[in-house]
Amino acid sequence: MTPTQNIKSFSALGNPALRACLALALMLFLGIIFNGDGAFFKTGTHRDALRQISVYGILACGLTPVIVSGGIDLAVGSVLALVAVCAAKMAIHWNWPSALTVIACLMVGAACGGVSGLITAKLRLQPFIATLAMMVFARGLAKYASGGMKISTAILNPDGTYRYAEVPPFFRFLDSRVLGGNVSVVTIIFLVFAAVAWILMSKHIWGRHIYATGGNELASRFSGVPVVSVKILAYIVSGTCAAVAGICQAAQEQQGDPETGAGYELVAIAMVVIGGTSLAGGRGGIGLTLLGVLTIGYLDKILSINAVPEAGRLMLTGGIIVAAVLTQSRKKN
Amino acid sequence: MxxxxxxxxxxxxxxxxxxxxxxxxxxxxxxxxxxxxxxxxxxxxxxxxxxxxxxxxxxxxxxxxxxxxxxxxxxxxxxxxxxxxxxxxxxxxxxxxxxxxxxxxxxxxxxxxxxxxxxxxxxxxxTCFIGADNKKIGNALGEWVVKTLDGKGNVVELMGLQTSAPGQDRHSGFLEGIAGSDIKIVFSADMKWLEPDARKEMESALSRFDKIDLVYGHNDPGAHGAYLAAKSAGREKQIKFVGIDALPQEGVGYVSQGILDVTFQYPTGGAEAIDTALKIFRDEKVPKDITLGTRRFDKASVKTGGEALP
Incomplete structure (x- = not known):
């Protein structure tokens, strides 16, 4: 078979969804081979894998519209930490009711996204720079709001001793399981957000505007697409998703750690890209992101149950990301 | 003076x-x-x-x-x-x-x-170096594990960043501490000092091994993450959780809340530094090298500020 034929047979694989499915299937196949003494065949392993990827997955759902619109949001990991700190402060230290905590946290996230969006769309700063700035700023704000300490159930009294608060019931709920103990609540939240994002992107007019803006911004502008507000909304969605992820993170850690979520933005971006969404904008979707999330999540889980040393994990992850994205970009050649 | x-x-x-x-x-x-x-x-x-x-x-x-x-x-x-x-x-x-x-x-x-x-x-x-010895603390922790588990059992070790000296020393000290016993490290992973990573690795350990007697987290948040994973699997009662650092708002809090069984303090040396500074100001001779001891906090001693170990 000549190289050209080889490429042809790759493109014969058709649409990106099929290729993303293939990557995931390959990953699951690897899991069956390297099953960690049978651990891969236990339902608990899959439940845990899905719990572990949920926070990343929620971030990736928010990132997908931003990336399809031709942008990027590097701030999601920091916004996650900021919201985790806020959530812990409100729910544990101030005893706010859960609804109020959630609404306030979502507003914090949406505000961060909104500022990134404004700077990008209105002030025309490159999204990479604007969200890099927000990434640094939100991390600083998280440290400021927490005083540099983790906001945990140990609360400092004025006399230097500690009293211990209860873990808020809605933290416990978010960290529990439903459906006979088979599915983590955070996984359900992830799936709900994936569904909402999917509807917004494929059924709603905003979704079509996102694709148009990412495909050709100038042409979209001339044909009456409100490019600025479409882009700002994309960043607001991303910030809100980061806030949801932050609440889930705080609930699972039972604390608000200002250092948490460092590097999560890169994992989430990798998940989006591995699914087949183009970093150049205009192509991709939530369904693909879902496949990307599962692929990376299972890769991580398989490495973990086999107790592969850290060095090997990093090298394998890097290699597999390149391989997966290479198959995605075959069509362009 | x-x-x-x-x-x-x-x-x-x-x-x-x-x-x-x-x-x-x-x-x-x-x-x-x-x-x-x-x-x-x-x-x-x-x-x-x-x-x-x-x-x-x-x-x-x-x-x-x-x-x-x-x-x-x-x-x-x-x-x-x-x-x-x-x-x-x-x-x-x-x-x-x-x-x-x-x-x-x-x-x-x-x-x-x-x-x-x-x-x-x-x-x-x-003028003076003040520091604790991670290897010694790991060693003391290992000996405590041998004593507590009667010399045999399955241990999960969730390690701090293995490219950092504290992570390496807490590991090698522990190995020395359990040497000669029938303690088996059945699963170990580098959780890079991070609680979410520790929880993830512990979930893998739980699905691989039906019998785990003890989890050694190289820091308290790591041990806490492992506890949350075990609790989620309904197995936290069969497992002992051990950590290092014993910060008042972290490890010591976890012990008093009954989450960790024991934590070994990694002292900051802050108070000792001021003591030494005062000695220097008074022109007293100070040692070139001060190695700080550790304190063990368990359920019994947590209220009284832990138990000093040499």
């Missing part, structure tokens, strides 16, 4: 005018510069708090804190700033040995005594 103190204060502040003669003002402020390499870690936050608390008992001391935000060159610049501000004593908790050895040596040349905290520098151009 008082003369020495005035002399020191005098020679570091030559603009003071009547240097050396005015011995009736022992309340004159002594300025200590504290260069912290990274306040992003709760443990280092605690170190600064310990220094502040110890210094607060001596009204003549004034401590100026600087945070290098995990940047070696920034820390170097801050040490130089302290030297040109002519502080009376410098406490440095260095980020790295090599690049900070010379700035500290220059401070010594300028007549400023330097106390090095936690991480070592190269050579011996400093």
């Amino acid at each position: 008082l003369g020495a103190f005035v002399f020191l204060a005098g020679c570091s502040k030559p603009t003071g005018g009547n240097s050396g003669t005015n011995s009736s003002t022992p309340q004159k402020k002594i300025t200590i510069g504290m260069s912290q390499c990274n306040l992003g870690e709760p443990w280092r936050e605690q170190m600064n708090a310990d220094i502040q608390a110890a210094a607060a008992k001596h009204p003549e001391l004034k401590v100026v804190f600087k945070d290098a935000q995990n940047d070696t060159l920034q820390q170097r610049a801050q040490i130089e700033e302290f030297v040109s501000a002519k502080v009376d004593l410098l406490i440095v908790s260095p980020k790295e040995a090599q690049p900070l050895t010379e700035p500290v040596a220059r401070a010594m040349d300028a007549g400023i005594p330097v106390i090095v905290l936690d991480r070592r520098l190269l050579g011996d151009k400093y």
Whole structure:
């Protein structure tokens, strides 16, 4: 078979969804081979894998519209930490009711996204720079709001001793399981957000505007697409998703750690890209992101149950990301 | 003694005018510069708090804190700033040995005594080093595990960053501590000091092994993450959870809440640094090298401030 034929047979694989499915299937196949003494065949392993990827997955759902619109949001990991700190402060230290905590946290996230969006769309700063700035700023704000300490159930009294608060019931709920103990609540939240994002992107007019803006911004502008507000909304969605992820993170850690979520933005971006969404904008979707999330999540889980040393994990992850994205970009050649 | 103190204060502040003669003002402020390499870690936050608390008992001391935000060159610049501000004593908790050895040596040349905290520098151009020994703590923890598990059992080890010296020492010390027993490390993973990673790795360990007797987290958040994973699987009652660091708001809190079975303190040395500084000001001889002991906090001793180990 000549190289050209080889490429042809790759493109014969058709649409990106099929290729993303293939990557995931390959990953699951690897899991069956390297099953960690049978651990891969236990339902608990899959439940845990899905719990572990949920926070990343929620971030990736928010990132997908931003990336399809031709942008990027590097701030999601920091916004996650900021919201985790806020959530812990409100729910544990101030005893706010859960609804109020959630609404306030979502507003914090949406505000961060909104500022990134404004700077990008209105002030025309490159999204990479604007969200890099927000990434640094939100991390600083998280440290400021927490005083540099983790906001945990140990609360400092004025006399230097500690009293211990209860873990808020809605933290416990978010960290529990439903459906006979088979599915983590955070996984359900992830799936709900994936569904909402999917509807917004494929059924709603905003979704079509996102694709148009990412495909050709100038042409979209001339044909009456409100490019600025479409882009700002994309960043607001991303910030809100980061806030949801932050609440889930705080609930699972039972604390608000200002250092948490460092590097999560890169994992989430990798998940989006591995699914087949183009970093150049205009192509991709939530369904693909879902496949990307599962692929990376299972890769991580398989490495973990086999107790592969850290060095090997990093090298394998890097290699597999390149391989997966290479198959995605075959069509362009 | 008082003369020495005035002399020191005098020679570091030559603009003071009547240097050396005015011995009736022992309340004159002594300025200590504290260069912290990274306040992003709760443990280092605690170190600064310990220094502040110890210094607060001596009204003549004034401590100026600087945070290098995990940047070696920034820390170097801050040490130089302290030297040109002519502080009376410098406490440095260095980020790295090599690049900070010379700035500290220059401070010594300028007549400023330097106390090095936690991480070592190269050579011996400093006044006093104060630090704990991770290997010793790991060893003590290992011996405790052998005793508690009656010499045999399955252990999961969730390791701190294995490219960092504390992570390596807490591992090798533990291996020495359990040597000769039938304790088996059935699963070990590098959780990089991070609680979410520790939880993830513990979930994998739980799905691989039906019998786990104890989890050793290289830090308390790691042990806590493992506890949450086990609790989620309904197996937390069969497993003991052990951590290191014993910060008041973390490990000690977890022990008093019944989450961890035991935590071994990794002392910050903040209080000892101020003690040593006072000795230096009084012109007493101080040891070149002070190794701090650890304290063990378990359910029984947590209320009384833990149990000191040699």
